[in-house]
Amino acid sequence: MASQGIIFDIKKYAIHDGPGIRTTIFFKGCPMDCWWCHNPESQKKEPEPFTDALQTNSVNLCRSDGEIIGRSISVTEVMKEINKDIVFYEESNGGVSFSGGEPLMQKDFLNELLIDCKKNGLHTTLDTAGCASKEIILLIAPNVDLFLYDLKLVNDKKHQKFTGISNKEILENLLLLSELKYNILVRIPIIPTINDSKEDIADFGKFIQKLNIIRVDLLPFHTIGEEKYKKLNKVNRMKEIIPPSKERIEEIKKQLESFDLEVCVEV
Template structure:
């Protein structure tokens, strides 16, 4: 029985694709983004996280991450079937990076397909072409993260080259997959006119029209402390309304349909 590692199952999600959804968060990510909003999803194995939120006693540690079978996750997913059907929703696989657990992900997607449940994959696209080719036909909607187009900057702020990410995006578009771009807006890092212009040129070439703008909010920061991980953004403030409006206008002037939030 195929097993995988998840760190959350969020019910009644409304920002992870159309309708009412269940979002399953797969643990493990090959990237190391400075602004990671889910730092508990980066390491592949379960790990302790110091308590302090949600009423936990300070000082206690809570485990983050659990091994589950495809059948067990599907049983959770199927509980809310009625809501998916009535709202045009479904299931979103997020992370971490779901493509880092390809067998588990393929099992879950196949299970959803068999049940007629709509699927979205929230991904940064960092995987081998073979994995992407295997997974893509099982996915109804790709929510594809684009962060920085300049490869040197991408390596600095995420730890990996974006060559594979951009190649996989091109492949998905050229093979007719439905793709919505998600752009995490990190002030002073990727909100430059140069990055916006480069991203606009690439997406125009690909014929993609919709961009979801996800402003950095910083509310994840306590998690870094709880996990004993450094917060490399220091005192960086979330973008203000003026910055969000500027970036949105820039992209809209390039012909894109921009939605703030997912």
Template sequence: MTGVIFDIKRYSIHDGPGIRTTIFLKGCPLSCWWCHNPESQSAFSEVIYRPDRCIGCGACEAVCPVGAIALTQRGYVADPDRCTGCGECARVCPAEAREMIGRVVNVEDILKEIEKDVLFFDESGGGVTFSGGEPLSQPGFLGEILKACRERDIHTVVDTCGFAPREAFEKIEPFVRLFLFDLKIMDPEIHRNFTSVSNELILSNLQWLSDQGAKVIIRIPVIPGVNDNEENMEATGKFLAGLPSRPEVNLLPYHASAREKYRRFGIPYRMADISPSSGERMKELSDRLAQFGLAVSTGG
């Protein structure tokens, strides 16, 4: 079985317990305004163009087998409707102005990568984390790797936005030691406005995981002016306090580090006017959620 990944990060200490290897799967059903990995949203391999690096040699236009690339006022731009994602233009570009994002791998390839780090896992209490994108957007591929990790007694974490069919969660839940579950906004319409989908399925899946006794840590990205208001904090606190497992909560301050990535990739950044919350504000929000009897931490 194969899947599409766009990165592997080793020695991570923010994606679950201990030292971890994080595998980033491509594809996400959400389109959050503050997404830090905009290159992960498409489920397919794709070529990103960085006009600021382009030296105008035209090699990409010449090599493209489907004639998708043309010189425009924005440089050598590919027509997304014609591009097949073959990667030839990235291969010949002498200036690294075109970069292939995503590669097809099979389960054995990934297991080999994971097994290189087993010593670190054993010494630190770590393991492997599947992130993205949304790892559950490739449920068959994810399930196979998780099962193989369980057979090798490798600790597994799945970092999810929660928006996936229930059957996908049912399939992987027995092989996951910890879910890092993103909870963004409690109002369904505001959620839809900022992420492109309603939150009903997300909340339902979180309730189901909690009912199963799955170990879950809630991660809330604190986006000033979007979800850091009293109404959302109260609704969040009430919902989480009503779950049987009363999960731990981790508040993640918004930071603007993705801005440069959007600029490089030529993608409009919709959070341009937002500034990160102060430490004092993060403490206030943490204290507010703690009033619901929840264990709350801040930072990634």
């Protein structure tokens, strides 16, 4: 029997989670607690109360009466949803993306889905912060066509303060995937006052320079997740933080490019 997993959303016609038109499966559960997390409903492993329904283009199978977010679902059920849109993936060179939360926390469920997608000839993308053991990374990597690898901070002390965990394993896993020549896009959320100083950007540049990657994508901080904190009755630690200006993002892009990196800004 196929594994069960816990997800909190299936987003159809996604265009920011990899190439072409995609279906994105959002896994519940994350070992990190980033101050700026714009998907706070993803952090807890178990389904939890949520006071309202969210989003458009979403398959509304994760919420019960709009009050509980997250539900247990089988690989077969998820594949049924994925396979409904094969024609769109084919026309747009798209595919399937796994995001969260941290999908690696549900490694068997993720692995079965990846294997089934590859059997059906579908392109797979994994959006991950890489916080898992080396064994888990090596287990799932062969069926991932593209890694969207989120890097929050290179300075470990700051990483621990602002995400709740050390980045040692995260950096080691990224180096490993790069050495093994997997396709990697490094994604950096740009969070004012937390990881946007000249020193922070230089740390990113020096570390990423050593890697074989396709490019770096910058994700400027935004306040879209604000409402979710209220609905989850959680403290929003970013209340006073203003999104970075276009000028500051451009400066950061230039600083990273000075390390011989290709850099894009996600809008």
